[in-house]
Amino acid sequence: MPVRKKPEIVTFPTADGAAVSAAAYVADRETEKQLKDLLPKWGYETAHIGRGTLREVIRDYSEKTMPTVLIVDISRVSLPLSDLQALADICPPRVNVVVLGTEDNVGLYRDLMEIGVTDYLVKPVPSDLLFRAVARASGRLTARKTEPRVGKSVAVYGVRGGVGATTTVLNTGWLLANHHNRHVMLVDLNLTSGTLALEMGLEPTSGLSDLLTDPDRIDPVFVDRATLAAEDKVKLLASETDFAAAAPYEADAVAQLMQHLRSRYHFIIQDVDRAAPETAMTVLQNADVRVLVMDPTLASVRDAARIVKLLKSETGEKKILLVLNRSRSRAGGDVPIEKISRFVDHPVDIIIPFEKKRLALASLNAEPVVREKIPVTDAFLKLAAELIGRKGTSSRSGWLFGLRGG
Missing domain, CATH: 3.40.50.300 (P-loop containing nucleotide triphosphate hydrolases)
Known part of the structure; x- marks a missing residue:
């Protein structure tokens, strides 16, 4: 069985020298611990990593600037598409959202892509998949061919x-x-x-x-x-x-x-x-x-x-x-x-x-x-x-x- 290659641990400053900011709202302790360990090692300034729902994301960022990368967990959300659309309404185009969940469902994946989500990952998420998803969301890797969100x-x-x-x-x-x-x-x-x-x-x-x-x-x-x-x-x-x-x-x-x-x-x-x-x-x-x-x-x-x-x-x-x-x-x-x-x-x-x-x-x-x-x-x-x-x-x-x- 081939051994998975671990993601490279390296920082990625932007063109003007500033680090990319990221925040995560997740539903379980294991994912929270994983993100707290990996995001700083990968060179992201973490605005928030903790447990919370989509509604708490909307509450927290209705009146302040959002980070470049936003990781949200829909595994305990009853109406994820509705809540994600409400989040999309307040997200400026530069913000990219990575969604975590427990359903391995092609229909759900397509629905999420249609409303502008950058990536959908099924938990538990291997570190290398998480690395690539967050890197795409921050512009450090080439994004999948989707229509960019523009104002x-x-x-x-x-x-x-x-x-x-x-x-x-x-x-x-x-x-x-x-x-x-x-x-x-x-x-x-x-x-x-x-x-x-x-x-x-x-x-x-x-x-x-x-x-x-x-x-x-x-x-x-x-x-x-x-x-x-x-x-x-x-x-x-x-x-x-x-x-x-x-x-x-x-x-x-x-x-x-x-x-x-x-x-x-x-x-x-x-x-x-x-x-x-x-x-x-x-x-x-x-x-x-x-x-x-x-x-x-x-x-x-x-x-x-x-x-x-x-x-x-x-x-x-x-x-x-x-x-x-x-x-x-x-x-x-x-x-x-x-x-x-x-x-x-x-x-x-x-x-x-x-x-x-x-x-x-x-x-x-x-x-x-x-x-x-x-x-x-x-x-x-x-x-x-x-x-x-x-x-x-x-x-x-x-x-x-x-x-x-x-």
Whole structure:
């Protein structure tokens, strides 16, 4: 009988010298002891190794950063697929999950692979199989040929100036992070006059400008240095360059940056700069979801119709969402909603009600207006639900408004 070759005991630093982090929640003492012995020897920083269920994983990591590798045990879970889907909802794309269990079942294995699990191992797990599974999950060995988990790029474009595109980016991003537990990156593509950092009370740097004007610099280290942290799950890339020194950037540079960010965030929401129409249209065409923000004026309806026509001329079926922002009290010159839908050739998906005073106060305080229980919050909740793929308005009942001290 051939002797099993023991896995090599060696550390694997990442490109920037940092060790890969791992956590494990298991159901029995033997597996716990095995992981406590082997993971540190294999060069993993262990955030947690102990007994626990999937629900405890979700509880522990709903409000803090997850390790790169997550090992979970479903041997005592009655509804493993349901609980794993709940875990997947809060896992950023960069996190890979290795599942342990007791059922040697091909159907279960296929179901787990379909929801994005990296590997499924039957206990008791030989050390060499465990080594290869964890190494694949951390990127140290080539992964099996499966579709990689990637985040969704969303381009938000104000069809006219001052219609509320930045407000839409900020409030929708905050809800995705705080109401839906997603990891979100906001990107202000207006490098000279963007107001997203201002609205969030953050000081912009030159980092985003450097990345877009010299895309060869797009790597994990440089992107991390350019990133501003608004909250644990809300990050920002924004610059404020001098008008005289501002250099143009290409849509290809934006696409390259989006590709890099997709592996780290559930959603990358871009506040598209209207000042360079050709680049802006390409950014819109490249995005997974295009959100067009307009007001009910005739000029806004005209421009929305032109952009929708351009986007619908593409091959493929990327999503377009039309947001009507009632940014002023109703006037006699407003175009009725039914005429907007007919003229633009697209239904109005979201209507943001008139909330001038509350929006102005939220802007002054550098905080999202959706912290409050007001009608405008329901509109942005509906938009966030559309981005996630859930139809209808999310109810405010049962949600802890004022989260994080709001």
